[in-house]
Amino acid sequence: LGGVLVLVISKLALGFVGEDVQRKAVGALLLGGAVVAIVPIFALLAIPTYRVIRLAMAVPEIYFFPVALVAMAIAVFLFGKVAGLALFALVLAIKFPAIGPIPRVLFILAGAVVGGVVGAALIVFTQLDHQALNLMSLVMPALLPVIALAIGIAAYALGGSLREKLPARTILPVIGAVAAAAIAFVGLREPSGETRTAITERSYLGSRLIPMVRKLRDKDKDGHSAFFGGEDCDDNDPTVYPGAEEVPGNEKDDNCLGGDGKLEAPPPPSDAGVPVAIKDAGAVVTSAGGKNVLIIFVDTLRYDRLGIAGYQRDGKSITPNLDKLAGESVVFKNAFAQAANTPRSVPSFLGSRYPTQLDIDKGKKTNYPMINDGNELLFEVLKPAGFKTIGMTSHFYFCDRTRAPSSCPDVVSWMKTNIQQGADEWDNEGALNIPESNRDIAGPRTVAKAKKKLEALAKADTKFAMLVHLFEPHSTYVEHDGYPITERGTESLAQKYDYEIAVVDKRIGELLETLESSGLAKATTVVVVSDHGEAFGVHTVSGQRMFFHGQTLYRELIHVPLMFRIPNVAPRVVPEVVQLIDLAPTIAALFAVTPPATWQGRSLAPAFEGKPLDPKPAFSELVRVPDWDHESQSMITADGNRHVLLYDSTWEIYDLAADPAEKANLADKDPDADKLKGQLTGFIERPRK
Structure with a gap:
């Protein structure tokens, strides 16, 4: 039993x-x-x-x-x-x-x-x-009867003599009832921001009870409540709630961001739909990318874990191969992802669109939405230009049992991401189902088949665009031989994560060696990118310390590596703020390929010639999913000094220069707070199509 x-x-x-x-x-x-x-x-x-x-x-x-x-x-x-x-x-x-x-x-x-x-x-x-x-969460409920017993002993045993001395003891229950009613009345009043944060974010019971009461007090049943400083600004109108699309001129604050939207919506922040050649006049570098492009996509890699960012573990860099590659590349030191999880970030940077502008199947609510054919992904754009487009992965996210019925036999049949659009070949052999994949060591088999394919392409002299996905830094973190875990508690998570990065760095070294030995290095642009970073409990939401990713948009989750090693282009470090949606337009520009009008990013090609980039902010989005019923938007200012976040209905502003860990919220203190909030609001209220 x-x-x-x-x-x-x-x-x-x-x-x-x-x-x-x-x-x-x-x-x-x-x-x-x-x-x-x-x-x-x-x-x-x-x-x-x-x-x-x-x-x-x-x-x-x-x-x-x-x-x-x-x-x-x-x-x-x-x-x-x-x-x-x-x-x-x-x-x-x-x-x-x-x-x-x-x-x-x-x-x-x-x-x-x-x-x-x-x-x-x-x-x-x-x-x-x-x-x-x-x-x-398990210990506290177990302690409740113990605490109740202790109070009972104190009240009836130790306080026995005191009770006998109190006159008119029958009045005590009446006083208690009046006090309870008064406390309830005070509690139902609109709380200050500090009170709301203290109770809903830092209180053990408050962080659990307030959301439950809000669901019960949702009058218009739109999924949001005004109770106790809740985010719904009109709980009698089901069309008004945080996250609703703002309709300019209807005399309603549809999305609860402080008023009706302007009739003339602000322009998209990254000149959507304008061809790269027009956005960056003279920046299209014809054939500068060589003949081929290899995109090394490392899952869950924070920029600040690279040796070039100054990070060390055990007295040395954990990324020697990436550091060497960076010394030969154009490195964008302030690149930011547009989402904090794979299902939203990958189609965003492959399709050069913000997550909420992606054309996705909305028929089924899932953590892994299907990307509709209406999106124009990178391989779809490169393929007509003569590239053989190839994906080398071994992960459930790249499965699609509808379009490739024989693939991924061990993965659930409802996984239909359609992320393989435009690929001539996509080898996803060895992909496991979701729980098993989190402890899978996929790197060796992925790199082995990628190396074999690169050697075959070199012999056939085939022009190619290849994407290789390396999963290792993603949790659950797996221990590896030669990397003993010596830390305890949450520190051991960070140590395991670092060692996963050290292992994936070796895999990258193998790929780079294959490029050299096969003769492809001199004709191949190498791009290194990650979809998001990782959190280790620095920030809290509803009283819970945030670990891993997909729950917030703090810098540790969106600041990622982005580097291009381009034949005959001098290495340099680019300080300007850029976005991952710029990746696809930049690759297109390197090979003189016209980008589609649906792409929202810009070409970063001027940086390859040493020219400064026009200052632009970086925007990110956290979309509600079944496993995380919260949404957020964020903006890194064009100068990289401020990070503005709207989490549900709470504003946060951080000074990244003075407070890189984002611990001191300046939303009520920053003299430019209204201006910064207005810029992010303009992004949120932009047209989404």
Whole structure:
């Protein structure tokens, strides 16, 4: 019974927590909920279990053990090793001698409960990055009866003599009731910003209860509430809520950003639809990119982890190969992603559009939306120019069982991202389903097949554009030989992450060596980019420390590497702020390919000639998904000095020069706050098509 309990808890916990189990800070709480829900069910099974055990005890050993062995074999075959071990433990328990006056059946059932608890703990500490989980979510509820008992003892035991001295004790309940009503009345008043933040972000109970009450108090059922400083500015109009598209001139603040939008919407911040040749006159560098382009896409890589950014671990850089490549490249030191997770960032930089402007299938709410054919992705633009377009990956995100039915047999059938648009070939062999992929070491097989393909392309003298995806820095972080983990707690997460980067750096070195040995290096532009960064608990949301990615837009999540090694172009470091949506137009410009009108980015080609880039801000978006019901927008100012964020309905402004960790919110203190908020509001209220 204990083994079955472990199995069920495991399945439910992994299912409840979601598709990326190790990323959810509520994982332990949900696991606890699963345990609580299952215990009554198994309690109901106690009587039939008791009877079965009693019958088994009466079976002679000459028959009992052969039948037990067959049952264990069947259990292993049908349900795996854990079920077999559980049945083995039950067999031993049944034949275990009685312990004094304790009935053997009770001993077995108690062992089952202990086994379930131990099994649940094993799941937490082996299947989840437990350092990032809020395990206090389990401890605090358990302490409530203890605290209540302590208060009771203090009130009725230690305070007994005081109670006897109080006159008219019957009036005390009345006073208590009046005080409770007064507290409730005060609590329902509109709180100040400081009070709201303190209760909803830093209070253990407030951060959990306020969202629940807001859902109950959502009068117009639009998913947002005005209760306790909530974000809905008109809770009687279901068309008015944060995130709604602003309709200029309708005398309504549709998106709750401070008034009706202007009839003349502000222009798109990056000159959408204007061909690169017009945006950057004279900047199209014909054939400067050589013959080929290799895009090395490293998942989840922060810029500040590179050696060229000054970072070291164990007294040395963890990215020697990337550092060497950077010394031969044009490096954009202030490049920012337009999203903080792969499903939004990758189509954004391949299609040169902000996440909310992507044409996606809105029929099904999912964390991995399908990109419709209306988007014009990079390979679709390069292919007509004579490039053989190739993807080299091994990850579930690149699966599409609809368009490639035989691919990814181990991945769920609903994964239909359509991100392979324009590819002549896309090798995604070895991709695993979502939970398994998080502990998968895909780099060796991805790099091996990429090297083999590069050598074949060199022999055939084929013009190509290849994208290679390296997954390693993504959580769950896997330990590697030669990189012992010496830190504890949350610091061990950062150490594991760093060592994953060190390993992926070696993979990049292998790819670069293959370019050299095959003779491709002199004719191939190499681009290194990441889709987003990673968080390690520096910031909190609703009282939860934020780990991993996809939940906020702080700088650690959007500041990413972007570098181009171009044949016959001198290396340099570019200080201007740029966006990942600039990547596709820049590659197009390098090979004299006309970009489509749908692209929102600009060509960075002037920087390759040493020319300064026009100052432009960088915008990012966090879109609501089933696993994270929050939205956010952010702007890095054109000079790179300020970071402006709107998270749900809360404004934040940070001075990146004085406060790179973004700890001191200047939204109410910055003299330029209104101007900065207005710039981000203009981006949010831009036309989305």
